[in-house]
Amino acid sequence: MTEIAAAGVRPGWRASLAARAETARGAPDVRRRLQLALAGIWLLVALLQYQSFMFSSAFNQMIGATAAGNPRVVASPITWDATLVSHHPVLLNSIFATIQLLIGIGIACRPTVRLALAASVAWALAVWWFGEGLGMVLTSSASPVNGAPGAVIIYALLAILLWPADRAGRQAPFTAARAVGAPVARALWLVLWLSLAYFALLPGNRAPQALNSMIASMESGEPGWLAALERGAASLVAHQGLAASIVLAIALVIIAVGVYLPARPARATLVLAIVVAAVIWVFGEAFGTILTGGGTDPNSGPLLILLALTYWPVRAAITAPASTTQVSASISEGTPAS
């Protein structure tokens, strides 16, 4: 990518570009590492999509179930999709899995990273609607503990935030701000985490036994040790639905506003975000039920952790000179993460 990008640049810049590239060569590129983590998750999702379960009628039933509770305009296409999959389960699931495989490989390969990230946004939005029922956010059953607002929409968000470009002449206080700018990146973070706080306080989630039931339901089909963990966690929150929801909502609000704080407290709130995401992943999502052999993806936990890492304040602000925006971005993406 470096050579391709540099080819279109004025000769006077070549020396400085070469120096910049040489400097970058020895430094780890945080954004590229985060892109690779995203590629790894896409590859995991693709391989999970090739599981036996996904080629059975259970897959289209799982899709069809996401229509329940959604408005008709949202539910109808989901039902159509589920019917289509039921008629051609092997063909369509093979196509789905292969698309996700290509996205993962594309992000991991430097020359195709932009194409793959763009494709991942389109694919994620389609799956969010047709496969996840918009993460059930329009129903009363959305909860941050069970994966709202839909894991797949976070893939799209990450693809945008990790887009290999730098805004001209701006200082990026964290990686997520490099492509879209700090105000937009912070606003996206705020909306996401405030929405999670809102979902935590929905009547269905703050009922006395709501959280207990949600966690206890994850026990089915899990290995003994994980089932025991789920049972223990469920008993901890038994009849404590309201208190647990309020505590969770407060933590989520703190996380939401954390990116507007100075670097040190911002880091503390990001650590809190990572801890909350990890707890949700283990106890609320049971590792995406992958260990049951029927998980389609690792669910939202790892993605929220990856998202938090993209907002981790950098020591020295990343600056992109106006006239070298494209080139410096390309050099950065073409630099090995040593």
Added chain:
Amino acid sequence: MTPSWILDILAVIMLVVAAASAARLAVARPWQQGTQAVLADTDVSHLLMGIAMAGMLTASLQTLPNDAWAVVFAVLTAWFGYRVIRDARASGVRALAGGHCAPHLIHAAAMLYMFVAFTAPAAHASGGMSGMAGGTGGMGTLQVSFLAFVFALLLIGYSIWDLDQLSGPGAIGHYSLAAGRLAPAAVLVGATAGPGTAGVPVPVSGSAGSPAATDSQPVDACAPATSGRGVLAPWVATTSRIAMGATMAFMLLIMI
């Protein structure tokens, strides 16, 4: 049931990897290099893993019994474990993540785990592991499924890392624990054949091939050569490893 044609395609890919590894060994002739012959271990492991995985993926290919494969991969795991420890002593803990022996250790350990933890479906209780599709008996599963998940994550991680390095500027040259001081295995193998020998890797590092490189300096002994043509080209070894790692992760996940 995962369609058998998917498993068959992967079995073919594994046989291609095994064939490429055999070709690399045949062209490089490591057995003619005296004591350096042991540095062919990565290609030998690819060859064995390719055959074993092809046998696991398709019922029509009978290979060795499970116990025999378990012994083979126990030996390979011990060997690459020794290599990683040696790297770690020379280069620090970075060897665990950045060295070339660590992925091979994970590959070998994952294979060992699959053969040890495999539970055949009831209808194939005496049929060993051959053929994951399993016919009418359904697919086998793995005990301690969390370990399968962890291995799958590690294999995916290394495959993604390899893809990134393969597609980057300088490709394989960026692999190093201590740049400029490491001697890739195939370089050491090919060094005694002399620079310029057709198809044989030549040293690219000042210390590569020197006796000191094996004792006083850190040696990333599993690193692919940084030069070479035809089947000895570095991308062949790396592509083989990517294909093998991704296929192994797939097998682990569908047997959970």
